[in-house]
Amino acid sequence: xxxxxxxxxxxxxxxxxxxxxxxxxxxxxxxxxxxxxxxxxxxxxxxxxxxxxxxxxxxxxxxxxxxxxxxxxxxxxxxxxxxxxxxxxxxxxxxxxxxxxxxxxxxxxxxxxxxxxxxxxxxxxxxxxxxxxxxxxxxxxxxxxxxxxxxxxxxxxxxxxxxxxxxxxxxxxxxxxxxxxxxxxxxxxxxxxxxxxxxxxxxxxxxxxxxxxxxxxxxxxxxxxxxxxxxxxxxxxxxxxxxxxxxxxxxxxxxxxxxxxxxxxxxxxxxxxxxxxxxxxxxxxxxxxxxxxxxxxxxxxxxxxxxxxxxxxxxxxx
Amino acid sequence: xxxxxxxxxxxxxxxxxxxxxxxxxxxxxxxxxxxxxxxxxxxxxxxxxxxxxxxxxxxxxxxxxxxxxxxxxxxxxxxxxxxxxxxxxxxxxxxxxxxxxxxxxxxxxxxxxxxxxxxxxxxxxxxxxxxxxxxxxxxxxxxxxxxxxxxxxxxxxxxxxxxxxxxxxxxxxxxxxxxxxxxxxxxxxxxxxxxxxxxxxxxxxxxxxxxxxxxxxxxxxxxxxx
Amino acid sequence: xxxxxxxxxxxxxxxxxxxxxxxxxxxxxxxxxxxxxxxxxx
Numbered sequence: 001x002x003x004x005x006x007x008x009x010x011x012x013x014x015x016x017x018x019x020x021x022x023x024x025x026x027x028x029x030x031x032x033x034x035x036x037x038x039x040x041x042x043x044x045x046x047x048x049x050x051x052x053x054x055x056x057x058x059x060x061x062x063x064x065x066x067x068x069x070x071x072x073x074x075x076x077x078x079x080x081x082x083x084x085x086x087x088x089x090x091x092x093x094x095x096x097x098x099x100x101x102x103x104x105x106x107x108x109x110x111x112x113x114x115x116x117x118x119x120x121x122x123x124x125x126x127x128x129x130x131x132x133x134x135x136x137x138x139x140x141x142x143x144x145x146x147x148x149x150x151x152x153x154x155x156x157x158x159x160x161x162x163x164x165x166x167x168x169x170x171x172x173x174x175x176x177x178x179x180x181x182x183x184x185x186x187x188x189x190x191x192x193x194x195x196x197x198x199x200x201x202x203x204x205x206x207x208x209x210x211x212x213x214x215x216x217x218x219x220x221x222x223x224x225x226x227x228x229x230x231x232x233x234x235x236x237x238x239x240x241x242x243x244x245x246x247x248x249x250x251x252x253x254x255x256x257x258x259x260x261x262x263x264x265x266x267x268x269x270x271x272x273x274x275x276x277x278x279x280x281x282x283x284x285x286x287x288x289x290x291x292x293x294x295x296x297x298x299x300x301x302x303x304x305x306x307x308x309x310x311x312x313x314x315x316x317x318x
Numbered sequence: 319x320x321x322x323x324x325x326x327x328x329x330x331x332x333x334x335x336x337x338x339x340x341x342x343x344x345x346x347x348x349x350x351x352x353x354x355x356x357x358x359x360x361x362x363x364x365x366x367x368x369x370x371x372x373x374x375x376x377x378x379x380x381x382x383x384x385x386x387x388x389x390x391x392x393x394x395x396x397x398x399x400x401x402x403x404x405x406x407x408x409x410x411x412x413x414x415x416x417x418x419x420x421x422x423x424x425x426x427x428x429x430x431x432x433x434x435x436x437x438x439x440x441x442x443x444x445x446x447x448x449x450x451x452x453x454x455x456x457x458x459x460x461x462x463x464x465x466x467x468x469x470x471x472x473x474x475x476x477x478x479x480x481x482x483x484x485x486x487x488x489x490x491x492x493x494x495x496x497x498x499x500x501x502x503x504x505x506x507x508x509x510x511x512x513x514x515x516x517x518x519x520x521x522x523x524x525x526x527x528x529x530x531x532x533x534x535x536x537x538x539x540x541x542x543x544x
Numbered sequence: 545x546x547x548x549x550x551x552x553x554x555x556x557x558x559x560x561x562x563x564x565x566x567x568x569x570x571x572x573x574x575x576x577x578x579x580x581x582x583x584x585x586x
Contacts, residue, residue, distance in 0.1 A: 209494050219488070220484060220488060233477060237488065240470065241491060244495055245491065
């Protein structure tokens with residue numbers, strides 16, 4: 001019982017952390033936005049370097065303080081006026097844009113004072129970057145469920161125990177659920193980020209193929225009446241799909257140019273998890289969500305397996 | 319059974335299939351007509367318009383895929399229909415049945431693919447591969463790959479209740495990796511690109527055949543014996 | 545609606561979270577149905 005409660009609070013807490021943690025960039029990010037000619041203001045996080053030097057600037061209009069960002073670079077931050085909570089502040093997340101000539105960030109709005117954890121700013125993604133915390137665990141579960149399904153398929157072929165076949169089918173069912181969720185969530189997100197629901201990016205193709213495999217697997221199961229026949233044929237098909245389909249999931253998205261991070265033509269963020277785009281906070285939240293989803297999968301699987309086992313026992317007894 | 323026995327029964331099964339095919343010409347006639355019909359639909363819809371060469375590569379593979387889908391299930395379904403499955407199960411080892419059927423299907427696919435390419439060359443005026451050597455390599459290697467993947471799927475669906483409709487459903491996801499690299503290699507062969515740019519695709523086709531045939535030999539026993 | 549989501553992209557992320565949880569809920573409903581069927585079929 002206790003671990004189910006823990007699971008609930010684990011996923012709820014990390015979802016909340018994922019949604020609430022602010023996105024904040026560094027001086028490098030705000031300078032890059034300025035160089036690209038974008039007038040857009042972005043959130044920047046900094047620590048006040050030396051409080052005593054903060055004063056009304058030489059131009060008389062702005063309250064200027066020197067700030068150091070997470071990478072140790074420093075620049076002046078020009079506020080429109082003295083922020084009311086300045087005495088208690090050690091750092092700020094502000095919204096602003098970079099003025100290269102004066103080497104200062106012109107602040108339009110204070111977003112938060114004394115900020116804690118933040119997620120990195122990724123140009124073009126901003127808040128939408130947080131999808132990685134919810135979409136990626138679901139996508140991983142699709143593959144893990146497929147792996148487990150194949151594993152029980154092999155076990156069935158060795159031991160001819162119908163319970164292994166039931167487990168194989170249940171895992172495939174959960175995989176189908178996660179596959180549909182990964183496809184729809186990705187599709188909704190793509191509409192807002194890439195402009196259309198479906199772009200035939202290599203990773204979209206790979207999830208589509210996985211969806212087809214799951215569909216074909218259940219079509220085959222429903223076409224077979226005799227339990228033993230259904231079990232062995234669907235196990236064979238699962239294994240056959242498993243030896244051919246990984247090409248789509250693991251190789252193709254990395255060798256072909258595409259929109260997802262980690263594609264061949266991706267120069268700015270690279271494989272998101274291993275380098276670049278993410279900071280330690282985001283990585284910890286992502287891995288925690290992954291762990292939570294694995295336990296969630298195991299729980300749903302166990303639940304369904306025990307219900308099916310009861311049904312099988314009842315059918316035998318009758 | 320030793321190796322020579324297995325070899326002998328493979329050849330016997332292949333010979334039996336070839337002879338029964340030559341006697342009825344069911345598969346060959348139906349498939350050749352299927353190809354002619356499909357190609358005429360394509361010709362009607364193109365109606366003299368010039369299409370990019372890369373589109374031709376796609377069209378060629380569409381015809382080859384559907385021809386395979388309509389013909390290759392035959393070898394196992396026919397055994398079920400004639401009621402000869404049990405005899406084969408008693409007389410031959412699963413491995414020799416699988417390899418015999420695989421060889422027959424491969425021969426059929428290669429024949430079919432060559433026929434399709436010949437018709438394309440004859441009837442579509444701007445269908446001219448810039449690199450004929452590479453082009454034929456891809457078409458023939460692709461044919462072997464298609465037959466190696468579909469043979470075991472044909473064996474699976476022969477045991478299911480809805481024989482015809484399931485075949486493309488089950489085959490398509492398995493065949494997709496090979497279709498994609500086949501199409502991209504054919505595109506390269508149609509245009510004057512460097513021969514080496516198709517190398518990755520050819521390697522992929524080759525390794526696909528090895529992987530699928532190995533997996534099929536290991537798994538076939540479970541499909542074939544109840 | 546579309547403009548709102550476009551300007552407040554955190555709601556896009558929240559929609560996605562909601563979708564994931566709806567999916568899990570629907571799955572629980574299916575298990576519930578299975579248990580109910582099992583119970584009524586004495």
